[in-house]
Amino acid sequence: MIQRVEFHIDELESMKNYPKEIFYKGNLALLQQRKVAIVGSRKPNAYARAMTAQLALKLAQNGLIIVSGGAIGVDALAHKNAGAKNTIMVAATGLDKQYPAINKNLITQIEQEGLVLSQFETATPAHKYNFVLRNELTVALAEVLIVTYADENSGTMRSVEYAQKMGKKIYVLPHRIGESIGTNKLLSQNQAEAIYDMDAFVKELAPASRVELKKEDDFLIFCATNPTYEETLKKFPTRVFEAELSGIITIVNGRVRVST
Template structure:
């Protein structure tokens, strides 16, 4: 059932204008927890997708709530990795419309187990201008903002602009030249911080998860196994860890960095 919030959320006073109305479905208790916004491109690189998944999953395991916008790409990865019960989705439509349609099942799960918020009354369609309004709400509600991939003039760039105006702490991933140019530019200007070590970053938001510290694959890599053998035994994990900078391939062998 769609309900209206009848109390003030102090975070939202950072917005240019406090919402006239705020509708919700789900568990309002999530508003009391530490909230971490994760947003980014609808078409992230494979590296960005892998790291988004890992960060959202670990943060949620430590009791943090992930806030995002329900879009395909980075938003979807963040919601799914946190699990529906530990995520808040901010909608750019009325809550009677589950948009995008491809995420209908995910949105239903968040409604039932997590929390979905919207500034828009029922029957409000997915108008382009509404998503900029949604992005401002995501940023205001979040204690910090993580942007894992953003192109120039993208919706994620608007989120970054809101975060800078609100003096939010912003974290991004380091990318190669020509990729995620919006975050690379802000990083070069010293306006955002880069996540170079996932475990070190995560440790700011709770005790590190023990199973992540003892890593069977990294233990295996200590013997510098042949690359082909490592791929045969662990598959995509080799590629994932190489992208994360935990290992490198030298002379056909896997080396821990």
């Protein structure tokens, strides 16, 4: 069911104009958690696809909510690998529409388990300028902006411009010459920081509460490495079943994930 957000979202004060109305489907509690935006090209290369997936997964495992725009390519990879319950999608249409249609199943899952936001009334179609506004809101919600692949003159680079105006840190993946020209240009001009060590980067951004919890609990430290279920059961035979039943961990494709 489409509902209207009835409270003030402080992060959106960084936008040029605070939205007149914000509509939503899903879990508004995600707005109270720490958030990072991951955006990029609709046609990333294989390296960017793999790194986007790994980065979204690791950030979500460490308690961060991933914000993106629901588009094909980098956006969809970020949402999917973070897990629907750990993601906020910002739509460029009214919430009666699921755009793009190719991501219908993913968007439905986010509506049910995560959160979808929109500045647009029901029946609003995908006008070109709506994507500009969508990008601004996406960047505003997040503490930092991560761009994993971007062409030089692209919508993604408009998101970068918003981040710069808002004074937010921008992080990018390092790419070879001739690839992701937009992010390579940012690096050459010292306008972004490169992510060379993903684990160190995630550790730096992870919420203090989650870091402290891991320091105190060897079981959770081990689980955060995404081990197989068999490895975990062998090392911590008395903890696994209790943790799974209580929701502290989940089993995904035979591997253990710390719930967020």
